[in-house]
Amino acid sequence: MPPGSMAGSGAPAAAAEPLPRSIFKKFLVMLCSLLMSLYVFYCLAERCRALPAPVVAEDEEEGGGGGGYVGGSAALDERRKRLLQRSRRQQQRHEAGGGRAAGSGGGGALALLLGDGCKRLPQAVIIGVKKGGTRALLEFLRVHPDVRAVGAEPHFFDRHYERGLAWYRELMPRTLDGQITMEKTPSYFVTKEAPARISAMSKGTKLIVVVRDPVTRAISDYTQTLSKKPDIPTFESLTFKNRTTGLIDTSWSAIQIGIYAKHLENWLLYFPIGQILFVSGERLISDPAGELGRVQDFLGLKRIITDKHFYFNKTKGFPCLKKAEGSSKPHCLGKTKGRPHPEIDQEVVQRLRDFYRPFNMKFYQMTGHDFGWD
Numbered sequence: 376m377p378p379g380s381m382a383g384s385g386a387p388a389a390a391a392e393p394l395p396r397s398i399f400k401k402f403l404v405m406l407c408s409l410l411m412s413l414y415v416f417y418c419l420a421e422r423c424r425a426l427p428a429p430v431v432a433e434d435e436e437e438g439g440g441g442g443g444y445v446g447g448s449a450a451l452d453e454r455r456k457r458l459l460q461r462s463r464r465q466q467q468r469h470e471a472g473g474g475r476a477a478g479s480g481g482g483g484a485l486a487l488l489l490g491d492g493c494k495r496l497p498q499a500v501i502i503g504v505k506k507g508g509t510r511a512l513l514e515f516l517r518v519h520p521d522v523r524a525v526g527a528e529p530h531f532f533d534r535h536y537e538r539g540l541a542w543y544r545e546l547m548p549r550t551l552d553g554q555i556t557m558e559k560t561p562s563y564f565v566t567k568e569a570p571a572r573i574s575a576m577s578k579g580t581k582l583i584v585v586v587r588d589p590v591t592r593a594i595s596d597y598t599q600t601l602s603k604k605p606d607i608p609t610f611e612s613l614t615f616k617n618r619t620t621g622l623i624d625t626s627w628s629a630i631q632i633g634i635y636a637k638h639l640e641n642w643l644l645y646f647p648i649g650q651i652l653f654v655s656g657e658r659l660i661s662d663p664a665g666e667l668g669r670v671q672d673f674l675g676l677k678r679i680i681t682d683k684h685f686y687f688n689k690t691k692g693f694p695c696l697k698k699a700e701g702s703s704k705p706h707c708l709g710k711t712k713g714r715p716h717p718e719i720d721q722e723v724v725q726r727l728r729d730f731y732r733p734f735n736m737k738f739y740q741m742t743g744h745d746f747g748w749d
């Protein structure tokens with residue numbers, strides 16, 4: 376019995392009284408903080424809650440490879456499941472001390488509490504070029520745990536701008552803190568209004584352009600149109616305004632898109648050149664891991680996608696993924712990617728090479744990169 380205690384003074388009940396009261400106080404404090412935390416989580420979740428209604432986005436062809444975004448509840452559940460699985464994997468990696476805390480950085484538990492992250496406007500956009508290899512780049516990038524991308528092409532900055540940013544954001548996949556939201560729409564590169572519009576969304580948006588020899592690109596473009604409309608005139612006849620004079624028809628979009636220097640000038644009015652990464656479409660085929668290394672650096676991502684992720688599929692004649700995002704199976708792009716081109720008259724090909732040469736030179740100069748097309 377400690378000296379000075381009240382024992383024997385006829386007040387034992389009073390001595391015992393403060394104990395339950397302090398427990399009660401502690402309980403009250405704990406309850407309050409629990410309620411406060413729940414409120415904070417609720418607010419955060421509310422912040423991410425879906426904005427106006429949605430949406431079926433478009434893609435280049437045949438579903439585009441990579442799951443077009445269709446806002447059904449089954450699809451949503453599937454995405455949630457995948458995101459949470461990924462979040463748990465990231466958490467495990469983080470706990471094992473393996474490199475940078477991927478995206479959620481110890482946020483797996485938070486992600487679980489929050490449901491599944493937020494829909495955010497893209498921080499990086501693949502803006503072009505049509506038939507450059509944009510689908511391959513996006514599919515490869517999606518392997519990275521810190522990249523989440525819309526499967527379909529949203530065409531927001533060219534066709535659907537009047538629908539507003541809330542509509543656009545609703546198309547995006549949910550991301551955890553630290554993950555990058557991306558989309559690809561190759562027609563942005565040649566859309567006059569696109570640079571101002573993307574800059575208005577965020578001046579800091581990182582832009583990626585996959586470029587390919589403009590002559591091969593034009594033939595690839597023509598091959599795509601031919602597959603949909605087999606009755607169109609020959610490539611040779613569409614190339615020229617006047618075959619005898621050899622005057623090239625620059626109003627034909629297949630030709631027009633390849634004048635990269637001209638389109639780039641438009642972008643440089645709104646973005647510094649350092650904010651645009653130029654990916655070689657040719658190297659994306661011959662050395663996908665090398666190009667992906669550059670892209671990951673540009674996006675500030677850890678170099679997770681390496682040689683180990685690719686194999687060369689002899690039947691397809693292209694590099695394919697050993698494991699696609701969210702799957703354990705090998706994955707090549709669909710049959711509309713990497714299809715055979717029709718034979719084109721070599722004289723016409725040479726005439727086109729001569730036509731593009733000065734524009735290519737200008738483009739090399741502007742980007743500080745010789746793509747080796749000439």
Ligand SMILES: Nc1ncnc2c1ncn2[C@@H]1O[C@H](COP(=O)(O)OS(=O)(=O)O)[C@@H](OP(=O)(O)O)[C@H]1O
Nearest residue numbers: 435505506507508509510511595693694712713714
């Ligand atoms: N790994 C891999 N697999 C298949 N195809 C590949 C790959 N890497 C790049 N490419 C080239 O991508 C070309 C299609 O480019 P895009 O995806 O930008 O086309 S589109 O604008 O979205 O329609 C496509 O053009 P074509 O060969 O003319 O079909 C391919 O050459």
